[in-house]
Each structure stands twice: as C-alpha cells, then as structure tokens.
Amino acid sequence: MATGLSFVTKSRFINAPLTQRSHRAIGLMGMTFLLIGSCGLRLAQLQLIEGPTHRERAEQNRVVLMPMPADRGNILDRSGALLAANRLARSIYLRPCEQSKASWVESAKRLAPILKIPAEEILEKLKQAGFRSALPVRISRDLSLNAFITLAEQATHFPGLEIRGEASRYYPNGNLAAHVLGYISEATEKDLKAHPDYSMGMLVGQMGIERLANSKLQGVWGGQLIEVDATGRQLNSLGLKPPISGQAIRLTLDSDLQKTAEKALANRRGAVAVLDVKTGAVLALASGPTFDPNLFTRRITKQEWQQLQSQENPFLNRALQGYPPGSTFKVVTAIAGIQSGKFSPDSTLMTYAAINLGGHLFHEHGQSQGVIGFRDALAFSSNTFFYQVGLAAGPEAIAQWGQKFGIGDLINVRLSGGSHGMIPTPAQKEKLFKEPWYGGDTVSMSIGQGLVQTTPLELAAIYAAIANGGWRVQPHLLADESQTASTRPKKMGINPGTLAVIRQGLKAVVAEGTARQLSDGSIPPTAGKTGTAEVLGQKDNALFAGFAPFNNPKIAVAVVVENGGFGAESAVPIAHQIYKTYFKTAKARR
Structure with missing residues (x-):
C-alpha cells in the first residue's frame, strides 16, 4: 500500500513538469510556423508577384544605355542658305563612378578654372546623375583650344574624364534673324519632367524657330547598351542604336x-x-x-551676360x-x-x-x-x-x-x-x-x-x-x-x-x-x-x-x-x- 501510495505521488510529480514543457513547445512550434509562413508569404510575394519588377530592375542595374546625341536639323532660308547649322566641337564628359564623392570634390576644384565653370556647378551635375552612375555626364560644351590642350596634358589626373567630339549648334551669320531663329540650351529640370524621353544634357530650343519646330529639329537620340558590374565598370557592349538626325527646316525668310x-x-x-x-x-x-545666338551654344561668361543685358531688352x-x-x-x-x-x-x-x-x-x-x-x-x-x-x-x-x-x-x-x-x-x-x-x-x-x-x-x-x-x-x-x-x-x-x-x-x-x-x-x-x-x-x-x-x-x-x-x-x-x-x-x- 505504501508502495502504491509512493507510485501515485511520484506520477503526479512527473506529469506536472511534462505538461508545462508541452505548452511551451507548442508555443515555440507555433511561433516557428508563423515565422516560416511569413517568410514563405514574403518569398512568394517577391518571386511570384513582384518577381518581374525586380528582375527588370536587376537587369537595369546590369545593363546601362549610354546616350548618343543626335545632330540637330539645319534651318535654311527660302533659297536654301544656311541660317543655323552644326559644326564639330569638343565636349567634356565625366563618368561619376570612376571616383569617390570626396575625390570628385577635389577634381571639381581643379577643373573649375580650366573649364571656367564653378566647382559647385560641376558637383551638382554629378549629384543629379548619382556618384555611382556609369553614365557619363556632359559638363561643358564647345571646349576652347586652350582648355583642350591643358586637359590633354593632365588627363591622368582626372579619372573618369572624357573629351568627345560631337555636333555643336552654329549660327553662321551671327546675330542675323536672331529673334526669328531663337537659341538652344540644355534641357532644364522642367523640360525633363515634361518630356520623359529627353536625356540629361539634351539640347532643346528655347526661343524662335528653334523652339517652335523643336520636335522636328531635335531628331532622335541613340545609345549604346553596355553591361556593367556592381561597381559600375563597363564589362561588355551589348548593342548600338544609332541616333537619327533632325529634319531640316526651310523658312520663308530672304x-x-x-x-x-x-x-x-x-x-x-x-x-x-x-x-x-x-x-x-x-x-x-x-x-x-x-543678340548673337552663338552665345548660347556654350557657357556664357558673366561679362558677356552683363554686356547683353546692358542693351534695352534684347530678347523682346x-x-x-x-x-x-x-x-x-x-x-x-x-x-x-x-x-x-x-x-x-x-x-x-x-x-x-x-x-x-x-x-x-x-x-x-x-x-x-x-x-x-x-x-x-x-x-x-x-x-x-x-x-x-x-x-x-x-x-x-x-x-x-x-x-x-x-x-x-x-x-x-x-x-x-x-x-x-x-x-x-x-x-x-x-x-x-x-x-x-x-x-x-x-x-x-x-x-x-x-x-x-x-x-x-x-x-x-x-x-x-x-x-x-x-x-x-x-x-x-x-x-x-x-x-x-x-x-x-x-x-x-x-x-x-x-x-x-x-x-x-x-x-x-x-x-x-x-x-x-x-x-x-x-x-x-x-x-x-x-x-x-x-x-x-x-x-x-x-x-x-x-x-x-x-x-x-x-x-x-x-x-x-x-x-x-x-x-x-x-x-x-x-x-x-x-x-x-x-x-x-x-x-x-x-
């Protein structure tokens, strides 16, 4: 009887802790299943629902389109004489991913006096593109001969700097018919928002026929598809889309x-x-x-702008x-x-x-x-x-x-x-x-x-x-x-x-x-x-x-x-x- 009593008592002492452990185990198992289920649901969402979007984004990170400017169409008078045309010029491009942000700060200070552009403006353009971007950013158009020689001599001091030959707008008769022809400049932030197809640095008409007939004159920019690695360095060329030159516009002017x-x-x-x-x-x-619209084919100096403004409303x-x-x-x-x-x-x-x-x-x-x-x-x-x-x-x-x-x-x-x-x-x-x-x-x-x-x-x-x-x-x-x-x-x-x-x-x-x-x-x-x-x-x-x-x-x-x-x-x-x-x-x- 004592043995029986002892057995029952022992059984009670043994069963009590087992029950508590079971509840804890069940709780832990539930939490585990909940976490696993959440991860599964998230995984399904990422792979099944958002998979195409992420794949496209990853592809975009791997493949970059390098824009190629299109030649702007000529503007002619009634007899076919050139009023606005293009000529070969040199432009300065910087590839942001080639230097760190801190290094670009120093490079911009050294480039500023050569290009006659404030360092802050250079950095702002790099910032807009993103300092890890593999896409080159145009910093200056119509590079002067002196600046070209200086940069050619110091090229090794500026990783990521590239001098490209490209078409620049040219008005062969200077200020002739300036109010009719107008002028061009790089697309503003407002222009880029209004025209998502515009590339950064695209030249657009800001006045006159250049603005009125801009859609015909601007042509279609091309580009080169390149494959880049995680650091933004170019690996391979995947294809080329040639630019399409703009249409020539004939005016009634004599x-x-x-x-x-x-x-x-x-x-x-x-x-x-x-x-x-x-x-x-x-x-x-x-x-x-x-005014002379040729001023706007490059960066206008402070002196040139002041001289222009000294006249009474020259743009009227x-x-x-x-x-x-x-x-x-x-x-x-x-x-x-x-x-x-x-x-x-x-x-x-x-x-x-x-x-x-x-x-x-x-x-x-x-x-x-x-x-x-x-x-x-x-x-x-x-x-x-x-x-x-x-x-x-x-x-x-x-x-x-x-x-x-x-x-x-x-x-x-x-x-x-x-x-x-x-x-x-x-x-x-x-x-x-x-x-x-x-x-x-x-x-x-x-x-x-x-x-x-x-x-x-x-x-x-x-x-x-x-x-x-x-x-x-x-x-x-x-x-x-x-x-x-x-x-x-x-x-x-x-x-x-x-x-x-x-x-x-x-x-x-x-x-x-x-x-x-x-x-x-x-x-x-x-x-x-x-x-x-x-x-x-x-x-x-x-x-x-x-x-x-x-x-x-x-x-x-x-x-x-x-x-x-x-x-x-x-x-x-x-x-x-x-x-x-x-x-x-x-x-x-x-």
Missing part, C-alpha cells in the same frame, strides 16, 4: 532682305517686317537691339510688339468711313487748323488744306479730315475694320518674345480700363493714337491687303505652310472703288508728300504712308508702311523706329534700302 533690314535698323530700338503681299510669307522680320521681338501706328493707321479709318456708307470715294471735307470737341482743341497736321478728298487727305496727312471721318463712322466701325485687317490675335506667327496689337471698342475700354469712352478717344483712334496699337507685322499685313486687292494674308515663317488652308488669304469685302482711292492716296504720299525720298529714280514707283506717333515724355516714334512696286505689288514693308522722330526722317530711309535690295535681287534672278 537672307538678303533680312541683312538689309538689320543693317538699316542699325541695332536701334525698333523693328522691320517685310511680307509677300500675295501669300503672306515673311521675307524679313528684324528687331533691335538684337519688337516686330511683334504693339505700337501706336500714328498716321499709317489712317488707311483703316478711311476704309471704315467709306465702307460704312457715310462717305463715298469721291467725298470731300473742309479741313481746319483745329477742331473743338468738348472744349478740347484737336489740331491739324501742319496747316489747313481747305476742301480735300481722301486722296489728298492721305497725301498730306490731314488730321482734321480723318477726325471728321472717324466721328461720322464711329469707333465700332473703325475697330471692326481694324480687326478684319488682323489687328489683335488674328496675325500669329507663333513666335515667343512678342505679343499683338489692340484696337478696343467703347465697351472693351470700359471693361479693360473701367473708364467711359469719350469723343476724344474716337478722334485719337482716327489718326492711330490713343488706345490703338499695331505690331509692325500687323501693319505690314494691312498694307499687303491694300496692295493685293483686299485679301487679308496670314503671315507665316515656315515655307511648307505657304498656300495651305491655314495661311490662305481671306477676302475682306472692300469695294474696289474704296481700294482704288486709298492706293492713289498712298502713291501721292511717295510722289508728292512726306515719303518723296522714295521717288529718287533708284527704284520703281511705290506707295506708302509715313507716321509720327507721340510718346509721352520722349521723342516721337517714327513709322512707315507701304508696298512696291505700285503697278504690280510684290512686297509690303512696315518700319518702326522708337524715338526716331518723323517717319520721313528715320523710317523711310530703312524702307528705301529694303526696296533697293528687293529690286536688285529680283533683277538678278531674272
């Missing part, structure tokens, strides 16, 4: 006329526009002061800038008056030394001409004649015809750096300026002053329509846009009798009036109108607009010289030079 316009303007503040009166093709578009395309047109606008008032039915082409009016309107005197241009018609009113630029025509026709009619001619947003060559003119109605004035319309506004509008503004390009288009029989042309710069639906001239509905008297008046301006310089016998008979527009607190702007030859018009010309004084003094001589060049080259072509 280089001879463009050169003449810019030489005659002489970098003064102002602009010249020359149009084909039948097609609207822009033959010349000059703006002053100007004044050919697309609104100016008060002065008396050159009287043709619009004349057409509005006759087309309104208030006047006929044969109507006459008494002119005065001044007219009184609401207690304000509005003076004549010079002395009263007595009783005259539209032809003589244009020939002698009578203000009081057009005051009366404008008041009778009304500001809405003048604004309507101004807009029909293209003043506002109808004339658009899609270039940056300018805007368009304006010719507000009374309702628009109240909306824009919170002021009522006064009779004096109509009087000022009638002679191209006050709120009226036209760009030189719009002014040329107005005179082109008068020259071609009343068809509004659409100015354009790309040759392949001529004679297309978007640029086809639009009939304006001007009566032939109205146009005839306007044309006779403009012919008389040249034969008898303020543009007599054009009748020196050096060119065929032409027609046009001078203008002098008041500028508050400054010398008047000088203007001229016209067309040639009179009997069979081919071109229309508009000239504005800021603070040039009388139109006959500053603007007409520029038009004269343009006509001489046009007729000389036209004769040579025959």
